[in-house]
Amino acid sequence: MKAFMAYLESKISEGKEEIIVLEADGRKDDGNFAKVRTNIYDVCRTISRTLADRPGAGIVAVKAQLDRFRTGWSAALEQAKQHDDIHAVAVEETKLAALEDIIAHFPEVTEA
């Protein structure tokens, strides 16, 4: 779990730097998407911290929460696509891409 948390920390720092660079480069909208992405790593770090140490919860509970996020955001993405809401599609796809990256690192780092 330590390695996983370190991974999330590194992605958050990376994201914060990216936001500064994008905004300085006159790419405010791309910066906003970077904020969305960074926020997902931040949210996942918070729930991982909270649930992993809670008695009776642990790593399984963290994984279950990540899966719940995936279900909810996938549904939101589908809805946005159905209504041709380009902005919402971009936001939901950004959130899901970050979440998939987090999930992909989850077992790998916890097994290590």
Place this chain on the structure above:
Amino acid sequence: MTQENALKLFKCLSDTSRLCIIQSLTQGDMYTELLAERLELTPPTVSFHMKKLEDAGLVISRKEQYYTVYSLNRAVLEKSLYEVAASEPEQIDEQQKREEAYRQRVIKAFFEYGKLRSIPVQRKKKLICYELIAEHFEPGKVYEEKEVNAIISPIYEDYCTVRRDMISEGIFSRDGTRYVRQK
């Protein structure tokens, strides 16, 4: 071009990514995935930028099989900066403009993809929501109660409350089980 459109255009252009997209399109028409690859952006992000460029009238899209192909709208891009900057403001009453902006904010807050999230507590906001729902009804046409319910229920679960409120607000007139939209 109105001053509002000119402002939209300038705001749209004040973004490096969108300027890069326009620069790429000067070399030829392109589809989202190709632009994403060239500009190292994700396809959803490019789609987002394309929507803004299209809304500002800077690009035109067309469907080609599975792809949406974008091209520059030369009619707008070839206008002189002087011509765009000197655009006249649209002749709309300021009060009317403020009211419309307020209406749009209320709709955005209380509706999601055509569904009412909750009935506003404030009467002014409630009226805006009900007037929007009323647009699903033809003025003057007689509707049976079950028809009214069938139209309102996909918009809001508690269709009875909405229907009753719309009568008390004078949006509908009722004669037994028959309803007519009044405004």
